[in-house]
Structure formats: C-alpha cells, structure tokens
Amino acid sequence: MTETPETIHYTADIVVTTPDRQVLLIEREWDPYEGHWALPGGHVDPGETSRRGARRELEEETGVVAEDDALREIGVFDRPDRDPRGRYVTVAYHATVPTGTPIVAGDDARVALWWPMDDLPRLAFDHADILRRFDELVRARGGTQVV
Numbered sequence: 001m002t003e004t005p006e007t008i009h010y011t012a013d014i015v016v017t018t019p020d021r022q023v024l025l026i027e028r029e030w031d032p033y034e035g036h037w038a039l040p041g042g043h044v045d046p047g048e049t050s051r052r053g054a055r056r057e058l059e060e061e062t063g064v065v066a067e068d069d070a071l072r073e074i075g076v077f078d079r080p081d082r083d084p085r086g087r088y089v090t091v092a093y094h095a096t097v098p099t100g101t102p103i104v105a106g107d108d109a110r111v112a113l114w115w116p117m118d119d120l121p122r123l124a125f126d127h128a129d130i131l132r133r134f135d136e137l138v139r140a141r142g143g144t145q146v147v
Contacts, residue, residue: 038125
C-alpha cells in the first residue's frame with residue numbers, strides 16, 4: 001500500500017500588542033471560522049520568509065505597518081489538527097506598537113479591533129495557544145514584549 005504524501009501549508013501569524021496590554025484581533029471574513037476572532041496572519045507566499053509574510057498579512061488585514069526588525073519570533077505551531085483544512089504549520093511573531101495605533105480591516109478581515117489581553121473572545125484555530133505562549137515568554141522576561 002502506497003501512502004499519499006501529506007501536503008503541508010506554511011503560514012505566519014502575528015501577535016500585535018500595545019504597552020497597555022491591548023492585542024489586535026480580526027474577525028474572519030471566510031471559512032474556516034468565518035465570523036470568529038483570530039490573530040492577523042495567513043499563507044506565506046512563494047519566495048517569502050515567514051517574517052515577511054507576517055508583516056504583509058498584518059498590513060493587508062489591519063493596515064498596521066511593522067518593520068522586519070520589530071518582529072520577534074514567539075514559536076512554531078505545528079500540531080497536526082490545528083486547522084480543519086489540513087496540515088498547517090505557522091511561525092508566530094510579536095510586535096509592539098504605540099497605544100492608539102489606527103487600524104482598518106481589509107483583505108480577509110471583516111473587522112479589526114484592539115482587545116484587552118485580560119478579556120479576549122473565543123479565538124479561532126489555536127490562536128489562544130499562541131497568546132498563552134506569548135504571555136509565558138513575556139512573563140519569563142519580566143517585560144511587555146518578546147525580546
């Protein structure tokens with residue numbers, strides 16, 4: 001019996017926070033999880049690094065611009081069942097922006113909003129796990145960002 005090779009999709013997600021512990025979330029426009037809240041992110045394009053993909057998706061979905069050197073890696077999330085569409089592996093990043101940074105929903109986002117880190121809605125995919133990892137890293141470093 002010949003096994004069909006597994007297709008693995010490469011994505012990038014980004015946790016964007018403000019100094020007063022607000023996090024940027026989008027309401028998804030499409031399935032899976034249409035209408036659910038999620039971190040900005042999406043597919044990494046051919047020839048693109050995950051860092052560049054995270055920056056691009058952030059700008060396309062929220063209008064927020066972040067420089068490559070402002071993004072800090074949180075980790076790789078590759079649980080086989082993390083996405084109902086199949087096998088998706090994501091590299092998650094963090095960026096801090098000033099409180100009051102304007103946002104505009106675009107691309108795959110119906111709405112983009114700042115949420116208090118202590119009062120988040122239910123999140124799509126494994127984005128709550130990504131935020132937990134981010135929070136663990138921040139607490140371990142005693143600050144407000146991943147260094």
